[in-house]
Amino acid sequence: MKKNINIAIVGLGQIGNHLFNELKTKKKDIELKTEKKINLIALSAKNKNKKRKFKINKKIFFKNPLDIIRNLNVDILFEVVGKSDGISKKIVETALKNKIHVITPNKALIAKHGDYLSKIAEKNKVNLEFEASVAGGIPILRTIKESLATNKINKVYGILNGTCNYILSEMEKNADTFSNVLKKAKLLGYAEPLNPKLDLNGYDAFAKVRILSSLSFHKKISNNKCLMEGIESIEYKDIDIASQLNYRIKLLGITELIGNRLFERVHPCLVKKDTYIGNVNGVMNAVIVNGKPIGESILQGEGAGPGPTSSALMSDLLSILRGNIKYPFGLPHKKRKKANVYNVNLYSNSLYMRLEVKDKPGVLSQITKLLAKRKISVERLIQMPDHKRKTASIVIITHKANEYNAQRCINSLKSNKNILKNPILIRLL
């Protein structure tokens, strides 16, 4: 690699801004560590005149990012626009085809088009780096790809969405409702003010799970329908009851191989209070990797925000500058097979159920009959009356129950006239 390296940034939002500043202030440090001189030769953003922390040098600003590739000699391009398709895909694709290394924190793009883009990168012998796409400040992808390179990994799971973890932690801490805490999270910048849906419904964590599966198990990125539930329907009541039973509720992303079949899922989990994962609170992310011969490895850190994200983007940059050329997913594209999918109906697990029922004779008997019909056996049952409303809450922790039976049972419960609201079902870890 030559000594002078030309760099372009496409996208100047919060992340792009912070990255710009890091590149400027760490220039000397980078030269010391890699013997490469970096020159920022091009910037592009939707709106040139938006108020920013720094002044844009008009000479290096491009309205159309594709013009950068057409007209300049760029070596490394940062894509920080963040769309799963559109200009994000176009610019990454074009850059790689022009033998330009690409660094991106764009999980939506990688989870959707990672296989296709990695194929182009390999063909053109350039790097496609995306450390920042999963758990920002935690170097989980590099750890799996490089530090644990010859381990046989069988399970990776953790807290992959800081917004959800913050909301659940605050609800518990302040005995507050989901909507109140969401408002607060928006004010503090922990939740998207306009559309927090992709964080809350599990989609964001799921994109990360897909990237993790692919890297950990050397498979193509899966595009199967999956078990994905968010935290929107978690009530404080459930957090409180869970707490009395010595549990906390966490949104977990989990991927594992069960008999060589891939099982990916994102859903709230009841985790024991005295476990490691039960004590990761606030906006923190944490990832646990099980592999051989390494055993269990835990990584924890800030999952989002411009600081940790920039740190990850810079580590990708230095990796390229040191000449660390590698397959984007660890293995050559053609060696990564399509994953066989695990049949979620076979999944067997303990469940937490909460039913709001009419407080009258025979209701409990109807419920236990429905459970028995679906072979769901009760480990613990607590009935709490609300005398004013003549209702009761029934909380059940089951022994291991099969997912298929659990879903059919929930459906039967839903249509029972004595059950007043949709039943709540949360899986135990």
Add this chain to the structure above:
Amino acid sequence: MKKNINIAIVGLGQIGNHLFNELKTKKKDIELKTEKKINLIALSAKNKNKKRKFKINKKIFFKNPLDIIRNLNVDILFEVVGKSDGISKKIVETALKNKIHVITPNKALIAKHGDYLSKIAEKNKVNLEFEASVAGGIPILRTIKESLATNKINKVYGILNGTCNYILSEMEKNADTFSNVLKKAKLLGYAEPLNPKLDLNGYDAFAKVRILSSLSFHKKISNNKCLMEGIESIEYKDIDIASQLNYRIKLLGITELIGNRLFERVHPCLVKKDTYIGNVNGVMNAVIVNGKPIGESILQGEGAGPGPTSSALMSDLLSILRGNIKYPFGLPHKKRKKANVYNVNLYSNSLYMRLEVKDKPGVLSQITKLLAKRKISVERLIQMPDHKRKTASIVIITHKANEYNAQRCINSLKSNKNILKNPILIRLL
């Protein structure tokens, strides 16, 4: 780098054995990931005829490891002998001078001669890799060197010795004595059967602290006298009292910059039970890194044993095979300055003291007077009588006290006739 890579292993103890097996079984996997074909062309060990899990191919066995370098064309050499000097130093030095990449888990060697050896490696443009030397299965060195490459790190600390952590955890769990648990640890292979001293007195953790400091702060490896205490004098009584006060006792290695001065130390600490570090039990290691912009990063995993160590050695191998050439300590040798040393006497911290005293009038007053003389202010004091022996245990938690004063106070207490045993002093985290 050429396609066929010749490899030698010097040292065939427990680690060398496991590594040999990994290289054999992962050969195809390595070729797939790096496009390099590895060939094990030489082995060396003190005793050729020792009983091993595999049969040594006599054709590739060398009695004198230096003959390997003299007579064969080796590209990468694993040094797994483990001495801080002698043949370990000689073989690494000679290999590097002959432009052979070296991989070693040898913390004693690196902590003592790392600067000198890295200079030779840089001059000869080969890698000197030692990921396995600190916290075996935790990829902490690679994380600091690569993933957090542009962060400004100000503190790194953690549980760096699995033997000590196991012993302290077991003493608490089983209300058992140090010597009983040490016996058990030896039987289970968690402590060296013949000479566990270097683990127990803090020396092993301290070698790791020196490597961590050097990498984190870009300084030469320090060789200053340091604050180093082991766990040999920890009694179950202290663990029990600490527990009642909601603390656990952990042996921590800590390195930080205080106003640009390096402060390295290894000693037992009282840590709150509800903290992260207070819940890392058994043989696990954990490292916490504080940096900017990353915030706080935590890594936890198995710290020792042939599995995790081999995993780290293999990650070093793959890094070299991918052509990831880098400075052993992240920066060129000549850019790493000598660290200014922090004056430990200035260090100010809360302390736990336990004094075994004669149970008679005036003793407490003598103690509090001595404390007052050294400006040590008491936060909590508990006196527990032993009526049978007419003695008492006095436990004191102090407000922040200066190290110089604390040591002088301990000395005065030692010479007091009413104090029956050497006072116990444990620092709070």
